[in-house]
Amino acid sequence: MIAINSVGQGRSKALVAVLGFSAWWVVGVWATGAYADRPPNVVIIFCDDLGYGDLSCYGAPKTRTPRLDRMAGEGQRWTQFYVAANVCTPSRAALQTGRYPVRSGMCSYKRRVLFPNSGGGLPARELTIAELFKQRGYTTHAVGKWHLGHLPKHLPTRHGYDSYFGIPYSNDMDRVPGVPKNANRDGRVDYFNVPLLRDETVVERPADQHTITRRYTDETVALSKRHKGRPFFIYLAHNLPHIPLFRSTDFVGRSRGGAYGDVIEEIDHGVGRILQTLRDEGLAGHTLVVFSSDNGPWLSYGDHGGSAGPLRQGKGTTFEGGHRVPGIFWWPGRVKPGVVNDMGCTLDLLPTVAALIDAQLPDDRIIDGVDLSPTLLSGAPSARDTIFYYRGDRLYAVRHEKWKAHFTTQGSYGSSPKQAQVQNPALLYDLEADPGEKVNRAEGNADVIAWLRSLAEAHRQTIKPATNQLTIPLPNRKP
Numbered sequence: 001m002i003a004i005n006s007v008g009q010g011r012s013k014a015l016v017a018v019l020g021f022s023a024w025w026v027v028g029v030w031a032t033g034a035y036a037d038r039p040p041n042v043v044i045i046f047c048d049d050l051g052y053g054d055l056s057c058y059g060a061p062k063t064r065t066p067r068l069d070r071m072a073g074e075g076q077r078w079t080q081f082y083v084a085a086n087v088c089t090p091s092r093a094a095l096q097t098g099r100y101p102v103r104s105g106m107c108s109y110k111r112r113v114l115f116p117n118s119g120g121g122l123p124a125r126e127l128t129i130a131e132l133f134k135q136r137g138y139t140t141h142a143v144g145k146w147h148l149g150h151l152p153k154h155l156p157t158r159h160g161y162d163s164y165f166g167i168p169y170s171n172d173m174d175r176v177p178g179v180p181k182n183a184n185r186d187g188r189v190d191y192f193n194v195p196l197l198r199d200e201t202v203v204e205r206p207a208d209q210h211t212i213t214r215r216y217t218d219e220t221v222a223l224s225k226r227h228k229g230r231p232f233f234i235y236l237a238h239n240l241p242h243i244p245l246f247r248s249t250d251f252v253g254r255s256r257g258g259a260y261g262d263v264i265e266e267i268d269h270g271v272g273r274i275l276q277t278l279r280d281e282g283l284a285g286h287t288l289v290v291f292s293s294d295n296g297p298w299l300s301y302g303d304h305g306g307s308a309g310p311l312r313q314g315k316g317t318t319f320e321g322g323h324r325v326p327g328i329f330w331w332p333g334r335v336k337p338g339v340v341n342d343m344g345c346t347l348d349l350l351p352t353v354a355a356l357i358d359a360q361l362p363d364d365r366i367i368d369g370v371d372l373s374p375t376l377l378s379g380a381p382s383a384r385d386t387i388f389y390y391r392g393d394r395l396y397a398v399r400h401e402k403w404k405a406h407f408t409t410q411g412s413y414g415s416s417p418k419q420a421q422v423q424n425p426a427l428l429y430d431l432e433a434d435p436g437e438k439v440n441r442a443e444g445n446a447d448v449i450a451w452l453r454s455l456a457e458a459h460r461q462t463i464k465p466a467t468n469q470l471t472i473p474l475p476n477r478k479p
């Protein structure tokens, strides 16, 4: 314990490069206007497979994201923001519930996500972030990819959302039989028979994915205008930049970053439209907007996958490239602008908004998230000091402060090691000095590894068995 504290730098160094006071004061006064007597609107923009290094403000060398860069400059850009799982379904379950997906049964070692032939989904007993907003009378809306069960009983409309418009799972699922092997790269709509739903009804099949990013943005803009008279929560989960890549005509060939860059720049453009709508409607000072991604980049798709920047590997692994993602928070006049080098996680969004809107967290279950609102509003050190890294339902690694121990390693898709390798002694990395996990510091630090192992064991003791939702077949079908 002493060794950890003596070397743990993250919280003592804490934050924050604070921008000027004057803009804060001006917008703060403005925020006391028409909407000051009600809790804030919240918009969460969640991308699919967008990597840590895919935005200009996170070091992308070719792709231009000026609107996200401006959002980060006006708000907080977190450099150590995490997801609780390195693939889609469990990561989304964690965001919705504030709980590691092993608690809800929404993760699995072999069948890692839900598929169109899956019958499982997010259990009704889980409290979603939308249901939390419902406590306070919000209107709640899900737009985009759900991937927490596509049967009616699992859709957003059964989990606290007043409306849903989107593709219920990944955009490469429902592949039409007989299409070329490289269809994931070719981006032809008729290769993928994915449905587009309005609430619980299929309104388009196959969904025209070329226009899907723009239409999700259109929907979010329209919802923001339509519901400005009462507090709203919008969860916008883009299907892209998950392969196959699609972008609308206006964005083809626009980026120096190729097709992938085009997709990112269209998402950036959409974020700009959403933020400008909030400004135009007088809602900017009264709306928290969060931007993040569900897991790291799918590196095996080469230039059709993104970048984890300086981090090791990408989607699918417990190395940093799988779990660490962009995290941007924007709320003019309330979020204290700066760069945050402390840890945060999508698990924390639920308890953070609970604090911001004065909603009650349930006391009959473990919530793994912590309240980040003191960091957001005043630049206080983050309450998060530990991350548990799962692959499916198996705990592979633990980070506490700057130290991360890998007890088991396994590469991302197509990367080594392909099979799980137990590490004894554990691999140990100093993530403050070595975010790329290049130098194993196990030698001479047995006490640190022992401490991290004790944290893992204590965490494991809190896990109760849950039905594995990812291996449940469709009714009347074999898995």
Ligand code: MG
Binding pocket: 048, 049, 087, 088, 242, 294, 295
């Ligand atoms: Mg994903």
